[in-house]
Amino acid sequence: MNKKNVYLDNNATTQMDERVIEVMTKVMRESYGNPSSVYQIGQKGKKILEESREMISGLLGLKSREIIFTSGGTESNNMAIRGAAKALKNKGRHLITSVIEHSSVLNTFKDMESLGWEVTYLGVDEKGRVNIKELQSSIKDETVLISIMHSNNEIGTLQPIREIGKIAKSKNIIFHVDGVQSLGKVKIDFENIDLFSFAAHKFYGPKGIGALYVKSGVKIEKLLTGGYQERNRRAGTENVVGVCGMARALEISLENLYIEMEKEKKIRDHMENKILEKIDKITINGDLSNRLFNTSSITFEKVEAESLLFALDMKGIAVSAGSACASSTLSPSHVLEAIALSGNTAKSTLRISLGRFTTEEDIDYFVEALELAVANERNLNII
Numbered sequence: 001m002n003k004k005n006v007y008l009d010n011n012a013t014t015q016m017d018e019r020v021i022e023v024m025t026k027v028m029r030e031s032y033g034n035p036s037s038v039y040q041i042g043q044k045g046k047k048i049l050e051e052s053r054e055m056i057s058g059l060l061g062l063k064s065r066e067i068i069f070t071s072g073g074t075e076s077n078n079m080a081i082r083g084a085a086k087a088l089k090n091k092g093r094h095l096i097t098s099v100i101e102h103s104s105v106l107n108t109f110k111d112m113e114s115l116g117w118e119v120t121y122l123g124v125d126e127k128g129r130v131n132i133k134e135l136q137s138s139i140k141d142e143t144v145l146i147s148i149m150h151s152n153n154e155i156g157t158l159q160p161i162r163e164i165g166k167i168a169k170s171k172n173i174i175f176h177v178d179g180v181q182s183l184g185k186v187k188i189d190f191e192n193i194d195l196f197s198f199a200a201h202k203f204y205g206p207k208g209i210g211a212l213y214v215k216s217g218v219k220i221e222k223l224l225t226g227g228y229q230e231r232n233r234r235a236g237t238e239n240v241v242g243v244c245g246m247a248r249a250l251e252i253s254l255e256n257l258y259i260e261m262e263k264e265k266k267i268r269d270h271m272e273n274k275i276l277e278k279i280d281k282i283t284i285n286g287d288l289s290n291r292l293f294n295t296s297s298i299t300f301e302k303v304e305a306e307s308l309l310f311a312l313d314m315k316g317i318a319v320s321a322g323s324a325c326a327s328s329t330l331s332p333s334h335v336l337e338a339i340a341l342s343g344n345t346a347k348s349t350l351r352i353s354l355g356r357f358t359t360e361e362d363i364d365y366f367v368e369a370l371e372l373a374v375a376n377e378r379n380l381n382i383i
Contacts, residue, residue: 005316006362010294010355011153011181012320016245017204017252017356024206024245035238036229045240052247059254062190062213068230069243072210073180074104075223076197077147079212079234080176081108083220084145084195085117088174092142098122098130100335101149105178109147118142127287128157128339136167145174150182154335154351155286156295158186165192174218180210184253185292186261194218200242204356205249209242264354265293271352271363272296278371285339285349294354299341303348303377311373317366320351 007015027048033041035049050064057064070076085095097109099121109119120138122130130148146168151158161177168175169192176195179188184203190196195218199210214220214233226235253260272284281301300308305321312319321333332346341349352366 003316004362004365005318006366007318008352008354008358008362008366009318009320010358011156011202011292011351011353013201013207014204014355015357016206017249019252020205020245020249023248024241027241027244031240035240036227045238048244049238049240052243055247056211056250059250060188060190060213063216065231066213066216068212068214068233069238070210070212070234071208071239072201073102073178073197073199076180076199076210076212077102077104077176077178078108079220079223080195080197080214081105081112081145081147082223084174084176084218085112086221087219088144092140092144093117094120094140094142094144096120096122096135096138096143096146098124098148099338100124100128100152100154101147102153102178102180105147105149106334122148124338126339127290128152128155128285128335129287129290130159130164132160132163132167135164139167139171139173143171143173145176147176147178149178149180150188151186151292151295152286152335153181154333155297155339156291156353157287158182158290158292162189162192168192168194181292184250184257185294187257195220200246200249203249203253206242206245209239209246211246260356261293264358267354267358267360267363268293268296270360271354271367272298274363274367275370278367279374285336285341296352296354297336297349298352299345299349300374301345301348303374305348305350307377308350308370308373311376312366312369315365315369317369319366320353321347321349 031045031048033045035042035046053064053067057067095117097105113119122134124130148159148164150161165175174194177193179196180199180202183198194215196213201207222233224235229235229238283299285297309321336346336349
């Protein structure tokens with residue numbers, strides 16, 4: 001087997017599209033002024049900033065003033081949760097989220113608990129879906145915010161966002177959706193969503209840039225103090241280069257959304273069928289009929305995922321054993337434990353996430369290397 005580079009960790013980050021790099025390079029060279037400055041080179045940057053905001057909001061069917069630019073998904077999630085909770089603290093201090101959220105959400109809620117807020121963490125079923133009845137029974141008069149991810153970054157399960165949004169609206173509760181893993185991969189319905197986080201590097205744009213959609217009329221306290229940028233909602237010199245790159249990346253992704261969804265589903269199904277055919281004692285996790293088309297979470301009995309990662313890496317293949325943001329920890333994935341996988345089983349699970357540039361040839365190479373790696377590890381474990 002001749003070694004080749006195969007990147008199958010697109011839920012961690014994506015390779016930038018050359019068309020995005022082209023736009024960003026032009027802006028870096030020609031529009032380097034501070035967009036808050038009054039002279040021409042600064043105002044040129046300001047024009048690009050606002051045109052990008054108009055493009056993004058238009059693509060999503062939103063108003064341009066509802067888009068706040070941030071440094072990425074983590075900041076957007078923090079801004080939404082902390083900002084909404086603090087703005088509504090006189091109304092109530094009860095917040096609701098789920099046990100399978102991204103660390104930027106879970107750790108923010110844990111911090112809010114230390115500051116005096118009460119948080120309910122909803123459980124999920126074996127497919128990773130939030131229990132709607134548990135959500136309804138958890139709502140109190142003091143509940144001011146519900147925060148649920150659109151899709152899970154580890155197993156790909158899509159949440160019943162429309163149904164949750166209707167419940168939140170009927171109770172006059174702010175509804176935040178962490179959409180970082182979904183935007184650019186599936187169609188987003190913003191009805192009944194008050195706050196929505198996203199990040200460019202998940203849809204072939206640059207790292208270090210994201211945004212928070214704040215529905216008109218929704219009040220949040222700002223996270224950063226300093227200047228008066230972003231309508232005095234987010235201080236700091238605006239990242240014009242990143243913003244224009246994000247706008248172009250989103251435009252490309254949404255133009256080809258259904259084509260890429262179908263392509264990724266076809267390649268993912270091809271991959272899973274080949275793995276099922278060639279390797280025994282495996283389980284595909286999550287909601288198999290209601291998940292991101294690019295995502296596959298697979299448990300391999302009697303194999304340490306960490307050993308597989310190293311073996312595959314030696315063949316030039318990049319996959320993960322869970323969230324990239326938690327990959328430095330040795331504890332089992334909180335998502336896999338939440339769907340009732342034991343600690344040992346969770347540590348035998350790989351996440352494979354396909355992308356725009358993944359080919360069937362890549363998958364065939366990956367499956368061949370995976371079959372060999374699993375067989376080797378199981379033989380070692382027998383010895």
